[in-house]
Amino acid sequence: MATQPSQSTMAALEDMFFEQFKTHAEKIKVTRASGKPTLADSIECAHEALRPFDLNKGSERPSSTRGDNQGGLSLVLLPGHFQELQAQDFIMPILEWFLREVRDNRYLITLDIQRFMDDYETTGDVEIVHDMLCRVVEWWEAWGQNVAYFNPYVDGVQAYRRTCTIHLNSSLPATFxxxxxxxxxxxxxxELTPMDVERAKKIFATLNALGLLSDHEHLVGSTLRDFITEHLTETCKGEWETMCWPVLKEWYAAVVAPWIELVYVRSWMKQSETKAIFDPLNAKYTWHMCEALAKLRISEIFDIIVDYPTSSPALLDLKECLFQTGTRKELVQSLRTANKKRLLHPGADTKDIITQYVSTIRCLRVLDPMGSLLFSVADPVRQYLRERPDTIRTIVQNLIDPKSEFTAGEDGEVKPLQDTTHLADDYGDFGWMPEPAYADAAFRTTRATDIISTLVSIYDSRDIFVKELQVLLAKRLLGIKDQDYDAEIRNLEILKLRFGDAPLQVCDVMMKDITDSRRADQHIKNARKIELENHVPAATEGSTEELPIHATIISRLFWPSMPSTSLVMPGKFRKYQEEYAKRFSEFKPDRKIRFIPNLGTVSLELELQDRTLNVEVTPLQAAIVDCFSSQDTWIVDELAAHLGNLDIPSVDKALEYWLDHGVVKSIGNKQYKLLEVAEEKRTLTMRPARRSSLNETPAATKMEEQQAEQMRVYWQFIQGMLTNFSSLPTDRIHTMLKFAPNYDRTREQLARFMEALKREGLVDLRDGSWRLLKDGGTT
Structure with a gap:
């Protein structure tokens, strides 16, 4: 390691110099007498030619102080003097003296540097920085204008430049x-100003002359990388509808590559030297641009998935960059973090979660057709969806919806559900590909499956989907008012293609009931119509009109459990039901029907003194308004008892509808009075009308409540588990309950029951595990 000579060493060097001078004194006299330069003259001339001076006091080197009558020497004779110094072994002492003088006088340059930097910090004008560097070059050139005379004997220029560079780096302030x-x-x-090539050349020439480009190469590289990243962010952030990577490569070739050439390539270099320098730098910064685009797209990946397929070009950008930079782990971590923060929380709707999951599947298939990325990202989403009690229902609703987003973008062909766990190792598959090297250790290549198969595979069994399909199909069939069941028949055929015929036999029975109901209803209508034309008395006394009832007759054993009620329809409604039931028994002597009065809708035309209302209401609402046709004032308790001892809240809720429509009004003490004449004009902007019992108390919801009640027998088992284990997830409870006698419930039914227990304040869900509340007792 090189070190600076100490003061004692320099003093010894000077003593040696003067000893040599005395030793050669006689020889010097002889040389001068003969006309040749003496050693003393050569030393003095070298000092005069090399000594650093204050450039701020003048741009010319001060001349010799010796007069001509004293034998003053011209600098033109410097080569001869340096030859004499070399002959007398004085070249190295003179060079060391010169470098020491440079070190001792470097404060002059430091003062200039500080003055320029102070001006720059005040104004922020980068031209001042360039002027400062140009001034340093002037100092170096002024002090080293005669250093080249050393070169025939020793590399003085290189030693001088090395000394100046060391001193410059130590003199530059931290703000440099x-x-x-x-x-x-x-x-x-x-974008507004093209590159000033001539100015750039001057700046780079100055920096190169001072050695700053090589000494601060890391700063040059970081500055260029920041420039690339800044341009990329400004032009590509949020730009998802067009590919950015091809445009960036064109910009790089037009802007960045010429800049690199200006900085690093010299005109005197051969083509092979230029290529050896330029190609590695070009590859390095192209890779950085690719990595920067990959990181930008990774930071936007959640929103890109939300906007898919509009954002498909952005995915192609990311696919290209992932292939080149290998940032797959960053993508997986970013997407998992974004999903946890923005998607997998109680505030997100289940349909939105599933929609985002479907888009994630499609997007990651674009990035990685082998499926390793999806394998790494999907597990938290799938696990969270299993914890949601309405996941199955949401998936099933989209299964039977022909306009579902879940099947959008598919090839249109309905395929049977595929086993997503089946390994793609079929030796007859000529499209087989090995597992990617970057895949997770637990990943196994599987056959590509459609979206529906992937969603169904969230659960271990398909039976729960079939049961939910039955419930949802029942709800949809009972909600049809125009007896147009063709769409549902088509949906069922599609479901058979996916699930097979055997699991959906119950649904076939339901559809057959609907078809038979339509046939029976039409027969009863036609029979009554013929009787009216032939003036045949009706089956029910006093009935002289067509039956205004369209009934859906279902097989009790094959349909989901229907909600029970004590509602007794009053007046004409009951007569219509009785006549319809009698006529059905005549048509089907071996069968009888029992009406479920709280299901269905009733279309009414109310004729009041000053107005006529056409409304579509629930059977309970129709029953209540019919009671007011025979008695204009009712007490709520009496009204509930009259209609079959109904619960008061149900009656209050039905009365609210007629209050909103101005048909009745409250007169206090839970009494309501019919308004034959409207008291004032009312708008329907007060409360939304409750139109159908299918929305108010759907059969599916009632069936869920009934199933939850049936699971009460297992509460003691669950309570014991949570007492012994403190907390358990739903899956663990479900597994342990399988050891209980006659436990045949699905995990979905258990999840609904646990949610019901939570609403009752018996248990609580924390971090995906159920805990027994301290005040939770037996039920």
């Missing part, structure tokens, strides 16, 4: 680094 970056950045072009 940002100033240097700002000076480099000023050479970049902008």
């Amino acid at each position: 680094r940002p100033a240097f970056r700002a000076l480099l950045a000023s050479t970049f072009p902008s």
Whole structure:
């Protein structure tokens, strides 16, 4: 390691110099007498030619103080003097003296540097930085204008440059680094201003002359990388509808590559030397641009998935960059974090979660057809969906919806459900591909499956989907008012293609009931119509009109459990039901029907003194308004008892509808009075009308409540588990309950029951595990 000579060493060197001078005194006299330069004259001339001077006091080197009558020497004779110094072994002492003089006088340059930097910090003008560097070059050139005379004997120029560079780096203040970056950045072009090539050449020539480009290569690289990243962010952030990577490569070739050539390539270099320098730098910064685009797209990946397929070009950008930079782990971590923060929380709707999951499947298939990315990302989403009690229902609703987003973008062909766990190792598959090297250790290549198969595979069994299909199909069939069941028949045929015929036999029975109901209803209508034409008395006394009832007759054993009620329809409604039931028994002597009065809808035309209302209401609402036709004032308790001892809240809720429509009004003490004449004009902007019992108390919801009640027998088992284990997830409870006698419930039914227990304040869900509340007792 090189060290600076100490003061004692320098003093010894000077003593040696003067000893040599005395030793050669006689020889010097002889040389002068003969006309040749003496050693003394050569030393003095070298001092005069090399001694550093204050450039601020003048641009010319001070001349010799010796007069001509004293034998003053001309600098033109310097080569001869340096030859004499070499002959007398004085070249190295003179060079060491010169370098020491440079070190001793470097404060002059430091003062100039500080003055320029002070001006730059005040104004922020990068041209001042360039002027400062040009001034340093002037100092170096002024002090080293005669250093080349050393070169025939020793590399004095290189020693001088090395000394100057060391002194310059030690003299630059801490503020020079940002100033240097700002000076480099000023050479970049902008959208409004093209690159000033001539100015850039001057700046780079100055930096190269001072050795700053090589000494601060890391700053040059970081400045260029920041420029690339800044341009990429400005032009590509949020730009998802067009591919950015091809445009960036064109911009790089037009802007960045010429800049690199200006910085690193010299005109005197051969083509092979230029290529050896330029190609590695070009590859390095192209890779950085690719990595920066990959990181940008990874940071936007959640929103890109939300906007899919509009954002498909952005996915192609990311696919290209993932292939080149290998940032797959960053993508997986970013997407998992974004899903946890923005998607997998109680505030998100289940349909939105499933929709995002479906888009994630499609997007990650674009990025990685082998499926390793999806394998790494999907597990938390799938696990969270299993915890949601309405996941199955949401999936099933989209299964039977022909306009479902879940099947959008598929090839249109309905395929049977596929086993997503089946390994793709079929030796007859000529499209087989090995597992990617970057895949997770637990990943196994599987056959590509459609979206529906992937969603169904969230659960271990398909039976729960079939049961939910039955419930949802029942709800949809009972909600049809125009007896147009063709769409549901088509949906069922599609479901058979996916699930097979055997699991959906119950649904076939339901559809057959609907078809038979339509046939029976039409027969009863036609029979009554013929009787009216032939003036045949009706089956029910006093009935002289067509039956205004369209009934859906279902097989009790094959349909989901229907809600029971004590509602007794009053007046004509009951007569219509009785006549319809009698006529059905005549048509089907071996069968009888029992009406479920709280299901269905009733279309009414109310004729009041000053107005007529046409409304579609629930059977309970129709029953209540019919009671007011025979008695204009009712007490709520009496009304509930009259209609079959109904619960008061149900009656209050039905009365609210007629209050909103101005048909009745409250007169206090839970009494309501019919308004034959409207008291004032009312708008329907008060409360939304409750139109159908299918929305108010759907059969599916009632069946869920009934199933939850049936599971009460297992509460003691669950309570014991949570007492012994403190907390358990739903899956663990479900597994342990399988050891209980006659437990045949699905995990979905258990999840609904646990939610019901939570609403009752018996248990609580924390971090995906159920805990027994301290005040939770037996039920």
